[in-house]
Amino acid sequence: MKYIATVKDQEYTIEIDADRGILIDGRPQEVDFRRLPAGGVTSLLMNHRSVAAVVEERSDHWEVLIEGELYSVQVQDERAYRLGRMRTTGMSVDGEAIVASPMPGIIVAVPVAVGDVVQRGQKVVILESMKMENELRAPCDGVVTHIHVSAGASVEKDQPLVGISQEHDEA
């Protein structure tokens, strides 16, 4: 079985073969993998190097916690991987990215307006929650197409706040 695992834009090809063992990017590895019967911990020995981790499944990826660092891993088999490459990721079907509220809170400010050109990482909403002002940022370059809230509004978790179209450079 051949998988493609993606971590932070880095892809690894991992083959699990009953006969040939485990190959990572084509190179064989000595691997001993254990999952403890309780507590959620796994132990990996790879060529005698020891790595302990917590591995949990999320809706569309795996989360792996190693020495304080949380890795988000996409695991796809070859077929899913090829299909996936044909689609744009993270967008709704009409090419609009939605900035949704990650938690309940109150909108402090929306420092963009419809029609603004924004860059990935640019502040688009300031949300007050958990006693802090939190900055929500654009997930991609694009043009602000919708603003669904204004300062002072109470919002729920997952409520859409701002829409950003990716297609400004084609217009």
Added chain:
Amino acid sequence: MKYIATVKDQEYTIEIDADRGILIDGRPQEVDFRRLPAGGVTSLLMNHRSVAAVVEERSDHWEVLIEGELYSVQVQDERAYRLGRMRTTGMSVDGEAIVASPMPGIIVAVPVAVGDVVQRGQKVVILESMKMENELRAPCDGVVTHIHVSAGASVEKDQPLVGISQEHDEA
């Protein structure tokens, strides 16, 4: 639903009634019981008194850990309780109690002989395991009817070591 819970020879009658709430030995109690979604901890508020516990099922009883103390609880509904009272408990059908090895180890000594009259709590086998000599004791008063091992023998977990008949005082 009416249950009889037995802890250390003390019996409690606990009624869970959709209409009347919870009654312990006939007296109503205000009870708020929560089981956390992970970690195995339960929280009980009973008339505002707070008790935290780990509750786990074993083959024939429940184990409840509260503030360092492990309680072994038998829970029976009324019918099972009445049936149970008609049988002798903890004995095999022919009235012989078996002292079995609680873990693998080596027999250091068997300080009783077939025909000896023993009292509950009396040392009947000394077993070396986990770097310690451990004393196994008679579970009831009786007469030693069988000795299955001798000093120096290696034994497995649950291996029968000594049989004790309860019926000596009727003989």
Added chain:
Amino acid sequence: MLRDDGLLVQKFDKLLIANRGEIAMRILRAARELGIATVAVYSDADRNAPHVRFADEAYHIGPPAARDSYLVMDRIIDVAQRSGAGAIHPGYGFLAEREKFAQACADAGIVFVGPPARAIGIMGDKLMARATVMAAGVPVVPGTTPGQTDAEMSAAAREMGFPVLVKAAAGGGGKGMRPVSSAAGLADAFASARREAKAAFGDDTVYIEKMIIEARHIEIQLLADSHGNTIYLGERECSLQRRHQKLIEEAPSFVVDDDLRRRMGEVAVAAARAVNYVNAGTIEFLVDRDKNFYFLEMNTRVQVEHPVTELVTGIDIVQEQLRIARGRRLRLRQEDVVINGWAIECRINAEDPYNSYLPSTGVITSVQLPTGPGVRVDTGVFEGNEISPYYDSMISKLICYGETRGEAVLRMRRALEEYRIMGVKTNIPFHQHMMDSHRFLSGQFDTKFVEDRFSMDDRDTAHALEAALLATLAAHEQNQRAAQLVAPGARDTSNWKWYSRWERLRR
């Protein structure tokens, strides 16, 4: 005993803790160790929280929002009376610095574990606090009194030299505060600070203060009993902040020597005496690069970062709070307080350091606490607890002790690696990155360091390959199981081992 200043001081055997999270746990433990029975209060969001389980009794006080539960004074005093609690410990936040609440406790015949209401009132008003401590000879940052005209403030600013800060008299948490680098910016700053202050506090009084460059935030921990004895327990270095929220604290401070410690300590004692302070409190100072120090404010309560002082002095500050509230004399004199070794605290928050420190909510699925020598965790979160959006995002505090600062840092690195929290994102990588930073290691930082000169972008993470492999093995295992319809019960004992053909041949 009800003192002349309205403070009720007397023995009690049952304590209500009017708080939640790690500080509620901290106080519960101190009370238990002193043999005092405990009463917890909880909102709807906190029925499963650990402070409910650890207390002897627990009472529900309302819906999740703090204003409807933890901030409702009457309801908390009512629980104290129903449960027979003779005292209330407010922790920090919530009701801890409400003059009215301290007074309401005394009026109800309940010991408030804190200072007299009047001391809270004075120290809670920035301008009154400033005037009071100045009169006691405490140095303050040069600045104006409130209620001056724009023209008067502009003149004062020119005299003390730019940059200056325009601040709201009723302010806090950075709200209504504006840095101004030249006279030209003053008018705008007055207007916008007033607007923000009016909106946030209902009071648009502003004043100006000289802005201290390369300032460090260093504070002195005090203990004062009800018999007139006040001592200082050395300093804490709290310069590592983000948006006025402290993130890492340590004791002692890299820049404080014995002489400066004694001078700051004595000034802090004088400031406390100026308001007839009783119980634990902290004087916050700004220290400039020439080691001049200026009174910033007094926190009239136990602080989040109190454990670092506990580790280097061996004194249990929360137990001392309870002893003082019971009317006991301090057991220690100033000369008994000795600083040994070094302690560092990292605040572990549910937030994503790689994404603007956005708070993270959810259910904690797995926790493994670091332990072993020199490691202390003050936590209010265990497996199965939910991090809800209703309260602040601090999950726990990780505190490490070492014989030297270097050893404390190395131990903190080790403890951060061991600490596993799954279910929400945490700022553990932020702390790891800080512990690796040369600026932190060499003690060269000020209150602007985190915001201005620290970035997570240059962090190298070493285990991407292993993470990829582990996720793939877990996914593969799941696929195999789905295909073969293995019973769910068998799931938990999977142990796989592969040797490559190459490896097998070599053997």
Added chain:
Amino acid sequence: MLRDDGLLVQKFDKLLIANRGEIAMRILRAARELGIATVAVYSDADRNAPHVRFADEAYHIGPPAARDSYLVMDRIIDVAQRSGAGAIHPGYGFLAEREKFAQACADAGIVFVGPPARAIGIMGDKLMARATVMAAGVPVVPGTTPGQTDAEMSAAAREMGFPVLVKAAAGGGGKGMRPVSSAAGLADAFASARREAKAAFGDDTVYIEKMIIEARHIEIQLLADSHGNTIYLGERECSLQRRHQKLIEEAPSFVVDDDLRRRMGEVAVAAARAVNYVNAGTIEFLVDRDKNFYFLEMNTRVQVEHPVTELVTGIDIVQEQLRIARGRRLRLRQEDVVINGWAIECRINAEDPYNSYLPSTGVITSVQLPTGPGVRVDTGVFEGNEISPYYDSMISKLICYGETRGEAVLRMRRALEEYRIMGVKTNIPFHQHMMDSHRFLSGQFDTKFVEDRFSMDDRDTAHALEAALLATLAAHEQNQRAAQLVAPGARDTSNWKWYSRWERLRR
């Protein structure tokens, strides 16, 4: 550097830990804090043990039985060489006090983190140790030299006065030891001690010693560098034992004052110097009711109970071991060692205190560590680990610190209540009962206290009713679920609340 005495002392960057359980974890943490890479070894029974996960590398060394894995010297030295480890730390037990192993390490060019092989050899032979330290002026329990005839020993016994102990020269752990209260019992005791010694050690040499009444077991922790500096870190009180297994240790001791500490410390240093000792070691003494002290033996390794000394001195003993093995000079002089506060350690064993302390095996289903101020846990066991019959039953050590002994005891009570281990029985109730005992609280105990005057039978347990209710609610919930075919996923969020009709009416 290979010294004249055969001890190899030099810098190393990778350390093999030839042990398992909590002490392997303890050493791993110390190495990590010093920036030293780590190599674990494991038997078949320990693939899932935490020391395997915490190390940087791990190597399998054989089947579960220690004689086939942790005790196989060649295999461990082979792993050190394959992995490039420059040093081996033996922990305690296993190979820690094998002269041959220390020598084999040196021969292989590997640093042994411990004393010279010869020092292990001398101190490992009771009679040679006794002769060596006597020559250095160290007081020993009156007794005979070995190889004497029964008649000579009987005469000596009459001269020193009964009771006496007949002891095996090669003995340990109480084997081959017989108390004799009058001359009439001597002949039988000689015979049976010889028989047992022959069977256990292959050597039937015996000798006699005066039996000390109301003896306390008090030991002195030493550190010696390879440059001739030896210091003592104060004493540990270890009298609470059962069958020669220590259960509770504390520092300092209730019965040792400054003068006695200094005298015992200086004698301990003299004993160590008599064998040119290097690294951490402990001199065990018996102290009688008149505070006379007698050399018992030297433990030439780190001890289980070392953390209590670490907490009251602030010194990390395992880090010091590694520094000494790397050839560094001690950073501390004797006058720098100061004892602050009080520390108590409870050994948490998987055993049933209500049933003859029978060991308990199984998989740990749930662990919640106590934490917060003044609490340290040194553990080698986490959720999912198995307690197997192959190794000893110690799960972890719980160590509490307080400003006074009373505060340490109260904190220990609190921590024992918080500590949850499910899946095996533990001796936590034993420790709770001890912390409640008046004899323990007043410090009035000797080495016979646990066996002769302490019983679990009089322990009151307070929560039988709540346990009954909780088990019944869990059983009921399970019944309801079975009857209604609730989806398994819904299982984990069950929250039930009942108010009695009476309660509802009252509202």
